[in-house]
Amino acid sequence: MHFTTFFFLLSAVFAKNILMSNDDGFAATNIRALYRDLKADGHNVIMVAPVSQRSGWGGKFDVPYTKDLLTDGEFGYRVKGDPAWGYEPDDMNIWYFNGTPASCVSFGLEYVIPKYFSNFTVDLVVNGPNEGLNLGPGTYTGSGTIGATYNSVYHGLPAIAISASNSNNSFYKDSLDDDPTNPANINSKVSVKLIDELFKAQGDNSRVLPLGVGLNVNIPLVGSQSVNGSCTSPKFVFSRITGLDSDVSKITYNETTGLVGTTYVYEEALRTCYNGDCSLPSEAAVSQEWNCSTAVSVFQIDYDATLVLQSQVQGLLHELF
Template identity: 30%
Template sequence: MASEQLRVLITNDDGYQARGIRALARAVASAGHEVLVVAPLTDQSGVGTARAGWVNRPITTASEDDDGITYIGVDGTPALAVTMARLGAFGKSPELVVSGINHGYNFGAILHSGTVGAALTGATQGVSGLAISIGSEDPRHLEVAADIAAELIDWLRDEPVGTVLNINVPDVPKTDLRGVRSARLAPVNPSRLKAGVAPTGEPIMILRDPDPSQDPESDEALLTEGYVTVTSITGVQALPDTSPAEHLSKHLD
């Protein structure tokens, strides 16, 4: 049992019926926490922190129960699910956001990840969080990643509000993990993306296989070696740099 029960929002970008979110919710509940599960009705992968079209319109929801946990789906993005929960749309506001388990890794250029975007959205709204992903589109060892996420809640509770972790877990039995490593985000590699043409004649974006050779301490490289990777991240913040404003002031005077 957890040393202190928290109300934890469980969300994702794969949809409220995904296997990953079910495994995650069960593990967090088994750790002694109160879980609130609110996630998109459908797959919202790649939407980042978007909340488009959410103001002044009714938002369709659906729900279903599984293993004593209620899973709520909202017609919108993960960031919208977080915002609605923090505003009290589903009862008491959560104290922590746990997003995932994403089917497939989120490493390197995580800016567009809906899974990571949910945790970052929580940070802008006064709570810490973590995003957790597993290295398969059809994972077989979700319970391993789920237990890792539940364990990290105990660490997050004592950290400053707004702390966010990005976690990636190889899809292997726990005994086959090589260990846990703190990892840098893999360098952005534009060559992984290529514009092509679909058989229909329409443009298509093609994603090449990862290349973990650029930085041996990156999340991409360490995942390739079989490690669980832990990366502390932050969202958009102002830098203490006054020179752009000073430059502009001189030209406006």
């Protein structure tokens, strides 16, 4: 009895307010699994995510220009003619919005929370887990999951982008279960472990991450999708967004067909290190070469060059200033 009371009080102390979004849609399995498990962990969670698939929209800020949906949402879970935003009939903490991931977070902050949850102060924004990895600088600018994350950081909020290797876009009503080998459940378990560790380390600090800082997290193939089902509890590895094995898209042209395509190439610029710990592996290297490992990269939104680089360029242009 005393132990139960102590556990309840301990959970209450660490209960935090979390705003969630993604780019795969509010009905995707991964985000529903994490929403379920964060709530079960004692946190207060509000989800505001796109009604449709918005992968690859980056940080674009797109809002609906009609009050109703002009097309069906992802999986047909919301249909043409439904309101452009709304919540689940049986759970008012789960909202959809006909916008991009970045605008979904803003809609949550500027409309949903003030209007319906006035006592809710966001401690952390969690985007994902994405269905598919987001590795390297190319996906940093192109991923809707990461776009929602750095937009959250722009607004002064601690934020995490979480991406997983299970790239199949699945409907939670078809795929969400309690199977411990289900990748969505393991992705959620890994995410909760990381989030809880951050909150535990926060202590009496007012913020869980420094101002202007976010995390990019990439989880490997796990559970039934890993080799022989062997990866069920991946270790965490600190990584860099850039570095060895980071690649960038490049156009190819086929002389025979006259068509263009894309390929990925490694460029020296992506291996050049100016900031942070240059000895860390790139998140791409962790994903490709480290067995059963989750890459955790720290980024900042101060995109200005270092003082040394600024001085070099100022020297080149000194006659103009």
